[in-house]
Amino acid sequence: MLIARQLSKVVQTAEGSLTILDSVSLNLERGKSLAITGASGSGKSTLLGILAGLDEPTAGSVELDGDDLTGLDEEGRAAVRAKSVGFVFQSFQLMPGLTALENVMLPLELHGKSNARAMAELFLQRVGLSHRLQHYPRQLSGGEQQRVAIARAFASEPAILFADEPTGNLDAATGARVIDLLFELNRDQGTTLVLVTHEQRLAQRCEQHLVLQAGKAVEPGHLSAVQAAH
Template sequence: MTTLLKVEQITKTVRSNGEDLKILHPISFQIADGESVAIIGRSGSGKSTLLSLLAGLDVVSSGEISLGEHQLHQLSEEQRAALRKQYVGFVFQSFMLVQSLTALENVMLPLELAGKTDAKQHALELLEKVGLKERGHHYPNQLSGGEQQRVAVARAFASQPKILFADEPTGNLDAENGKIVENLLFELNQQAGTTLVLVTHDTQLAKRCQRQLTMQAGHLTESTGVENSVQSDYTADEQASDKKEQVA
């Protein structure tokens, strides 16, 4: 299989209280085109930091990340933004919909930014796939959390990204809506051949991925059993901690 994402000995260090704080120790791995991968681990382990580096939202302190033929560490902020527009889709725990736009307009937005002439028709088709075609005229505050996340999934797939990054995509949803969104991610992943990279505390969701990578204190290992890698009782305090560790 063709390698889509290649990570070679990357580290991330930040300055905190006048001292260097190493968030990520040297990490190397590869993700194949069309593969589904879960990044798991406890709060503060470095999961979201790693995700932001993989997506080109942040830059490494050392090492190299290649997305397709592009080496992220050699690109400017503007070049990385252009690459994300072409290659990358996102689904966040907090939905991140534009509140002043309807569901249909939210899904149309990346298509219009890409200059697509059939943006409305394509957006309607995507809303139909996620079961919300009749809700397209509603604004985010008129939709349930599960419906908002389904709109976010439709928007993420609108630009037909090569790779989709999802940061705790079911974290703010009840069990029923979480399962709906989970199924949608994998169905669209398989239909479109999109590479899927998930950050999650949900062991059942992680096990649906072809591979599981575990983060622990800034170190990464390939998992053999996700049950022992993530604490099952994901507490409110940990959820609050993860919200602070945002993709920026």
């Protein structure tokens, strides 16, 4: 499902070259889950962006659901994202002028789904928000907004879901419910999960765990599921 080989990312700064990622490799099978952890500035979000086709590596390659992302231009990568990828962000990224229902319907309508409303209602029901369909983001709590974002991501039935600190803006109890929801949908739909997180409770729920330290992948002592792609 997701294979990264020797990914590196180097940027030029006023002080010279800065290596953000240094020869990172991984192999994640379909339907499995991967946590990416590390200190701030370790390269987590950069790696997530490259794996999802939002950014390009300086060196190395990424294969996502059978497509070689590093062999594609931005238009090609966008087509792969539209076909295979869902996103959940820490900041929710809901459209403030749209209701919860409309926020979930929007990407479905953009993809030409004739049953967009029914699908949106179904997934909002699955995340426990059937009573909030006509509420706007400003009328929802942080946990409810994140559940709308999760419904929006899963309603498109992506092959793989990338989540960047999905519980970062939530209190502990709400964050725990969101984590449970992510893994419930992962299990029920067979969606592959890639999660960037600071939370060990979330990382421990994943089947694989990749720790970044100064741009390099290091294997955690208590988890041995990191797989290097060859």
